[in-house]
Amino acid sequence: MAEVRNRKVVLKRYVTGYPTEDDMEVVDGTVHLAVPQGLPASAVLVKNLYLSCDAWMRGRMSKRDETITVVNDFVLGEALMNFGVSKVVDSTHPDYHAGDLVWGMTGWEEYTLVTQPASLVKINHTDLPLSYYTGVLGMSGLTAFAGLFDVCKPKKGETFFVSAASGAVGQIVGQLAKLAGCHVVGSVGSDEKADLLKSKLGFDDAINYKKEPDLGAALRRCFPEGIDVYFDNVGGETLDAALLCMRPRGRVAVCGMVSQYNLEDAAAGVRMCNLPWLVAKRVRMEGFNVADYLADAAYYRRFEEEMAGYLRDGRVAYVEDVVEGLHGAPAALVGIFQGRNVGRQLIVVARE
Amino acid sequence: MAEVRNRKVVLKRYVTGYPTEDDMEVVDGTVHLAVPQGLPASAVLVKNLYLSCDAWMRGRMSKRDETITVVNDFVLGEALMNFGVSKVVDSTHPDYHAGDLVWGMTGWEEYTLVTQPASLVKINHTDLPLSYYTGVLGMSGLTAFAGLFDVCKPKKGETFFVSAASGAVGQIVGQLAKLAGCHVVGSVGSDEKADLLKSKLGFDDAINYKKEPDLGAALRRCFPEGIDVYFDNVGGETLDAALLCMRPRGRVAVCGMVSQYNLEDAAAGVRMCNLPWLVAKRVRMEGFNVADYLADAAYYRRFEEEMAGYLRDGRVAYVEDVVEGLHGAPAALVGIFQGRNVGRQLIVVARE
Numbered sequence: 037m038a039e040v041r042n043r044k045v046v047l048k049r050y051v052t053g054y055p056t057e058d059d060m061e062v063v064d065g066t067v068h069l070a071v072p073q074g075l076p077a078s079a080v081l082v083k084n085l086y087l088s089c090d091a092w093m094r095g096r097m098s099k100r101d102e103t104i105t106v107v108n109d110f111v112l113g114e115a116l117m118n119f120g121v122s123k124v125v126d127s128t129h130p131d132y133h134a135g136d137l138v139w140g141m142t143g144w145e146e147y148t149l150v151t152q153p154a155s156l157v158k159i160n161h162t163d164l165p166l167s168y169y170t171g172v173l174g175m176s177g178l179t180a181f182a183g184l185f186d187v188c189k190p191k192k193g194e195t196f197f198v199s200a201a202s203g204a205v206g207q208i209v210g211q212l213a214k215l216a217g218c219h220v221v222g223s224v225g226s227d228e229k230a231d232l233l234k235s236k237l238g239f240d241d242a243i244n245y246k247k248e249p250d251l252g253a254a255l256r257r258c259f260p261e262g263i264d265v266y267f268d269n270v271g272g273e274t275l276d277a278a279l280l281c282m283r284p285r286g287r288v289a290v291c292g293m294v295s296q297y298n299l300e301d302a303a304a305g306v307r308m309c310n311l312p313w314l315v316a317k318r319v320r321m322e323g324f325n326v327a328d329y330l331a332d333a334a335y336y337r338r339f340e341e342e343m344a345g346y347l348r349d350g351r352v353a354y355v356e357d358v359v360e361g362l363h364g365a366p367a368a369l370v371g372i373f374q375g376r377n378v379g380r381q382l383i384v385v386a387r388e
Numbered sequence: 389m390a391e392v393r394n395r396k397v398v399l400k401r402y403v404t405g406y407p408t409e410d411d412m413e414v415v416d417g418t419v420h421l422a423v424p425q426g427l428p429a430s431a432v433l434v435k436n437l438y439l440s441c442d443a444w445m446r447g448r449m450s451k452r453d454e455t456i457t458v459v460n461d462f463v464l465g466e467a468l469m470n471f472g473v474s475k476v477v478d479s480t481h482p483d484y485h486a487g488d489l490v491w492g493m494t495g496w497e498e499y500t501l502v503t504q505p506a507s508l509v510k511i512n513h514t515d516l517p518l519s520y521y522t523g524v525l526g527m528s529g530l531t532a533f534a535g536l537f538d539v540c541k542p543k544k545g546e547t548f549f550v551s552a553a554s555g556a557v558g559q560i561v562g563q564l565a566k567l568a569g570c571h572v573v574g575s576v577g578s579d580e581k582a583d584l585l586k587s588k589l590g591f592d593d594a595i596n597y598k599k600e601p602d603l604g605a606a607l608r609r610c611f612p613e614g615i616d617v618y619f620d621n622v623g624g625e626t627l628d629a630a631l632l633c634m635r636p637r638g639r640v641a642v643c644g645m646v647s648q649y650n651l652e653d654a655a656a657g658v659r660m661c662n663l664p665w666l667v668a669k670r671v672r673m674e675g676f677n678v679a680d681y682l683a684d685a686a687y688y689r690r691f692e693e694e695m696a697g698y699l700r701d702g703r704v705a706y707v708e709d710v711v712e713g714l715h716g717a718p719a720a721l722v723g724i725f726q727g728r729n730v731g732r733q734l735i736v737v738a739r740e
Binding site: 275276290291293296297304305307308309310312314316317318319320323324325328 | 660
């Protein structure tokens with residue numbers, strides 16, 4: 037049984053405020069290239085190829101009050117986890133065999149023993165870049181698709197606003213909203229990203245929020261008739277400004293609130309002025325979690341076929357920000373919160 | 389053509405912060421007891437019997453930025469307006485005749501010329517107290533009914549929380565939720581009101597929020613398994629505390645945010661800590677406006693029949709706080725914001 041190096045990115049200490057590279061550590065262990073004997077259930081040993089790097093990992097990097105948390109904290113000294121694309125090395129599960137390409141929850145390391153193989157998804161479209169299954173054909177794409185069609189339910193001719201618009205989810209949901217016939221505007225944190233939205237991703241307009249002294253005024257300029265649908269990735273001030281600009285019966289799909297993840301003192305909260313407008317404007321604001329949609333295998337396959345079609349015929353473009361090697365992973369994760377990434381941040385562990 | 393006194397409660401000046409009695413004035417005018425000739429459309433002259441006194445009138449007492457307001461401000465020197473029960477004195481509209489009993493938007497005065505008679509609703513159940521049409525059989529009842537069944541959609545066995553629970557809407561929605569099979573807890577601002585919820589209105593439990601140093605702890609005590617449905621009449625801290633206590637797939641119907649109506653500086657906003665929980669808990673939060681349901685005559689009649697049945701057979705109890713005469717109206721309205729009223733605040737202008 038071969039034993040090889042297993043490099044991993046582990047959490048060194050629990051984080052308060054913004055994470056730093058020092059909160060993580062890249063360490064080398066070893067792994068036997070076979071599923072261990074004597075496990076209580078079947079398992080799959082995978083070699084990780086591409087890893088997603090997402091803001092929502094931040095929530096698991098803090099030690100949180102167990103009574104209110106819904107996901108487990110990361111374990112100190114163990115590899116961080118997130119979705120990734122992997123190749124099966126060994127399997128005691130009848131559905132998986134060595135050489136299969138899969139995506140699913142895995143570790144930030146070279147090899148991971150997946151003890152819940154039912155959560156793995158087989159990769160169907162190998163003519164497209166495999167890395168796409170860390171994003172547009174994986175969780176980010178499914179998040180955009182489900183959030184748009186099942187939560188926002190946009191109609192042709194409606195106005196659509198998305199924040200963090202060049203990110204993993206934002207770039208896709210904006211393009212899907214365009215395909216649905218909406219007028220689409222995104223907010224981003226640099227002129228480079230704003231240009232990207234308009235030149236490559238087909239958005240009708242873009243706001244660089246860092247250059248807008250009054251975000252509400254910027255929204256009124258871009259949406260003189262108001263916003264029908266706001267796809268919220270950031271929460272906080274942007275959400276508050278959007279609420280004031282919503283049209284009657286507008287919908288807010290709350291996908292994430294990245295502006296809130298690093299608050300030193302979450303109990304201090306964020307000032308919201310415009311929540312009472314929910315009533316006058318009859319706005320619906322709804323949180324959703326892509327896990328609910330991923331649990332429906334038929335739903336995912338329907339999405340996967342549709343999205344693969346859009347990617348092949350060029351109706352959806354896709355921008356990735358690629359870091360080579362696990363050594364670069366801590367900086368990449370820290371960079372997410374500074375908005376350093378342009379497009380879907382991912383880490384290449386190995387190319388096959 | 390008889391000319392009689394028309395006493396009215398007028399707005400003397402636009403309000404900032406909490407309204408005071410000095411912001412209003414009771415003045416005597418006169419009125420001819422007939423619809424004037426030469427009007428562009430048919431109209432109805434009514435004698436007002438009972439007037440609703442509601443927190444949401446506060447919004448019309450300020451001079452607001454026209455670009456963001458959805459209802460008109462009250463006009464200085466003219467009678468305040470709200471829903472009331474009236475008797476038709478004269479009519480040029482074919483559907484209304486002298487002596488008809490109606491309810492609808494009218495003035496805080498003895499006689500009102502209703503120039504949009506299509507908005508009036510004829511009163512069907514005169515065996516019940518006429519004043520009920522300022523509340524449980526009128527807008528408050530319809531608000532509770534539509535908010536519960538069309539927005540909250542409670543299921544048998546779910547947990548239900550309502551704020552301002554002894555008020556015009558709260559007392560009714562709590563009882564309807566009980567009839568729907570929910571475990572119902574209300575928050576109020578005095579022990580007297582808390583007792584009322586439990587002894588007369590059949591709530592399972594009550595919170596006097598003024599005696600709770602930690603509202604979140606009080607909610608966890610009353611809802612150890614969390615809240616499925618929150619019917620929000622107050623917004624602010626109570627909403628924030630409830631968000632943390634919501635169960636997965638919980639629903640928040642936002643009916644009003646009375647805690648926000650008197651903010652000296654609305655732009656300062658309110659601190660919200662728990663909005664990110666919308667995502668993790670997949671909570672839907674939805675504002676609604678009873679006007680949308682009132683516009684559907686068949687919907688209102690269905691509600692009216694059902695509620696009249698509940699009132700007759702005692703399945704719904706109803707508490708009114710009655711002020712005699714327009715002279716008492718300014719104090720009654722001011723008192724709403726101090727929580728002085730116990731039950732539906734209404735003003736008797738005349739008993740027939």
